[in-house]
Amino acid sequence: MLRDLSHLEEVASAWKVNAEDVLLIALNSSGARSSLTRPRMRFKLRLDSRPSDPLFLILSLGRDNSPFELDEHELRLGGQRVGHVEGIEDDDAVLGYWRNGRKMLTLNSNARSQCTGCVFCPNTLEDASDPRLRTPDLNAYFAALTTDFGMQDLSAVDTVTVCTGCFLYEHLAVEHLADVRAAMTDYGCTGTLHFLSSVLTTDGGLDQAAELGPFHLTMTAECFTNRPSVLKESKARLAPDAMVAILAAAMNRGITTDFTYIVGLDTPAEAAEELAKFIPATSTFPRFQTFQAHNPFMDVYRAPGSDTIEWHLDMRRRVERLFVDTPMRPQWWQNYRSPWCFTFAGEELAGPRI
Incomplete structure (x- = not known):
């Protein structure tokens, strides 16, 4: 992926992409060698090139x-330090963060850790405290x-996200979302109720979701090829065209x-051919996540190259071409595996990254 800092600079120069974004893409894709014993860790990183x-x-x-090595204090590429690590902790499945x-506020309020359907998901590697x-x-x-x-209350919270793959049926998801909206209201939160799932699919379900508004639906599309082998059944049975139709119906509401x-x-x-179909039914920048293989079994599912x-x-670059003429732009705080942190199609990206 990357050998060392000189290779990083060569690649960044050749592709005209800032070196930090190139480094973060490679890091998310490669993972790291570490003496730490947990399979996944979350932490704050201050890159030496952008310490502030x-x-x-x-x-x-x-x-x-991996060419990257991580310990409790620093991140190294090819043996050379590239950043300072703070607040490292086990990435267990917690109730909220x-x-x-x-x-x-993200809620794993329906036991996300019990969902083990998709081959790329790390839930099976995590401890859990998310009943x-x-x-x-x-x-x-x-x-x-x-x-x-x-x-005093949750009135300053803009969004409450329900992030779980454990609803077997649409009506169970809608019932839970109504419970979350009721609790939000009790605590003074009038912000957006955000749901990541593939079970909200029918006109009736979308009607009910719209009534809980403001509402944000993130369809868990994940991939377009080899879906039965990669995804759990409830996701795999949705073809890309069906997902586009669902998103369009949601947008119309x-x-x-x-x-x-x-x-x-x-x-x-x-990917580019199918993604182009989604843009007319998409109103905010999608969550593009770099595939993280946690073990050799997961490596099998990587696309060639x-x-x-x-x-x-x-x-x-292909995704940038699809979205460059739209107002939609990625935000790192929404997605810590994004291919974009500091720039998008040559534009500087502002905003928080935590």
């Missing part, structure tokens, strides 16, 4: 063939949250729309 602009990462460890300061929550539990959790962080996509499972040409940095930069 900290960012957050969640990284697979134990990758013995903040993004964008305290403006976005299913019902209305009384949600209110108790919000009460504890406001107390722990010295908040005033719902904010986007999708998740794992970079590294399809060829760039196949995706173990090289050039493959990833080609894919990045």
Whole structure:
């Protein structure tokens, strides 16, 4: 992927991409060698080239063939330090966590750790503290949250995201989302209710979701080829055209729309052809996530050539061409595996990265 700092500079210059973004793409794709014993760790990283602009990462460890090495204090590429590490901790499945300061609250409120369907997902590697929550539990959790962080209520929270793959049926998802909205209202939050899932698909379900508004649906598309082998059944049965139709129907109801996509499972040409169909039904920048293989089994599912940095930069360029004429732009705080952190198509990206 990358050999050392000189190779990094060569690649960045050849592709006209800032070196930090090239480094982060390679790091997310390669993982790191480490003496730490957990399979995944989350931490704050201050790159030596941008020490005043900290960012957050969640990284697979134990990758013995990676050019990157991580310990409790620093990140190295080819034996040379490239950044300072802070606040390293096990990436277990927790009940909730903040993004964008305290403006976005992510809830794993339906036991996300129990979902083990997709081959690229690290849930099977994680410890868990994310039980299913019902209305009384949600209110108790919000009460504890406001107390722990010295908040009077949740009125300053812009978005509450329900991030889980454990709903077997649409009606169960809608019932839970209604519970979350009710608890949000009880704690003064009028912000967006955001749902990442592939189970919200029918006109009736979308109608109910719209009534919980403001509502944001992120369709978990993930990939376009080899779907039955890569995805759990509830995702695999949705063809790309069907997902586009669902997103368009959601948009027509005033719902904010986007999708998740794992970079590294399809060829760039196949990906670009299908992604172009999604743009008219997408109202905010999708969550493009660099594929993180946590073990040799997961490596089997990589698209041919995706173990090289050039493959990833080609894919990045193709996606930029699709979105450059739209107002949609990526934000690192929304997605710590993004192919874009500091620039997009040559434009500087502003905003928080934690």
